[in-house]
Amino acid sequence: MVCAVDFCTTTARLGDYCRRHATDLERGRPFRLPVLTPDPEELAALEGQRLVNYLMRFTVKAGNGCRLWRGASDGAGYACVTMPGGSVQRTYRVVVEAVTGPIPPGYTVHHKCAARRCVNPDHLERSDARANIGEMLARRGFLRYIGELRDALAEHDPDHWLLASRVRVDTFDGTPDSPREPSVT
Ligand SMILES: [Zn+2]
Ligand SMILES: [Zn+2]
Numbered sequence: 001m002v003c004a005v006d007f008c009t010t011t012a013r014l015g016d017y018c019r020r021h022a023t024d025l026e027r028g029r030p031f032r033l034p035v036l037t038p039d040p041e042e043l044a045a046l047e048g049q050r051l052v053n054y055l056m057r058f059t060v061k062a063g064n065g066c067r068l069w070r071g072a073s074d075g076a077g078y079a080c081v082t083m084p085g086g087s088v089q090r091t092y093r094v095v096v097e098a099v100t101g102p103i104p105p106g107y108t109v110h111h112k113c114a115a116r117r118c119v120n121p122d123h124l125e126r127s128d129a130r131a132n133i134g135e136m137l138a139r140r141g142f143l144r145y146i147g148e149l150r151d152a153l154a155e156h157d158p159d160h161w162l163l164a165s166r167v168r169v170d171t172f173d174g175t176p177d178s179p180r181e182p183s184v185t
Contacts, residue, residue: 001016003016003017003018003021004016004017004021005017005018005021005031005033006060008020008021008031008033020032033070035070035071035072036058036070036071037071037072037082038054038055038057038058038071038081038082040082040083040084040085041084042054043081043083043084044084047098048098048099049098049099051094051098052095052098052099052121055081055091055094055095055098055119056119058070058071059119059120062115062118064113065113065120065122065123066113066115066117066118066120066123067118067119067120067123068115068117068118068119069091069117069118069119071091072088073116073117074088074090076116077116077117078090078092078116078117079091079092079116079117079118079119081094090109091119092109092111092118092119092124093109095119095121095124096109096121096124096126099121100126103126106128107126107127107128108126108127108128109124109125109126109127110124110125110126110127111123111124112124112125150162150163
């Protein structure tokens with residue numbers, strides 16, 4: 001029988017788990033998964049949709065359609081891949097370039113799903129870094145404005161119902177289901 005941890009292909013030795021994952025469980029830490037490494041020769045030989053298809057082999061599907069990278073990641077948790085020649089690149093940039101061509105200077109890739117390890121091309125979009133930053137600054141200005149209104153109202157009418165409801169303006173970014181700021185990468 002194989003280990004009960006998803007994607008682990010090691011034989012279960014301690015109950016339902018392999019030794020490695022039994023230890024993780026015992027110590028109360030997240031399950032460690034082996035890091036997969038795409039073959040640089042394959043990467044060099046493929047382009048376009050075939051390159052994307054190859055890279056998707058090193059991902060795992062998540063419920064919302066995300067394809068989470070099982071290869072290396074950088075310190076910030078972004079998917080990384082070692083390209084032919086040894087340069088390390090962010091995998092989602094490689095994916096976007098394979099689909100839409102080179103990313104022009106000044107443009108960044110934005111994760112619509114906010115999952116840093118996701119490399120699903122449908123969840124990625126190129127955006128002008130300046131537009132992203134402008135949007136963020138506008139939102140911050142708006143939040144500061146709300147804070148000032150709240151202070152003014154508190155002075156004028158401390159028992160006002162609007163002050164009683166603790167609206168989480170600090171994490172609000174204007175869209176119903178994204179409580180955090182969109183990642184700017
Ligand atoms: Zn295991
Ligand atoms: Zn995603």
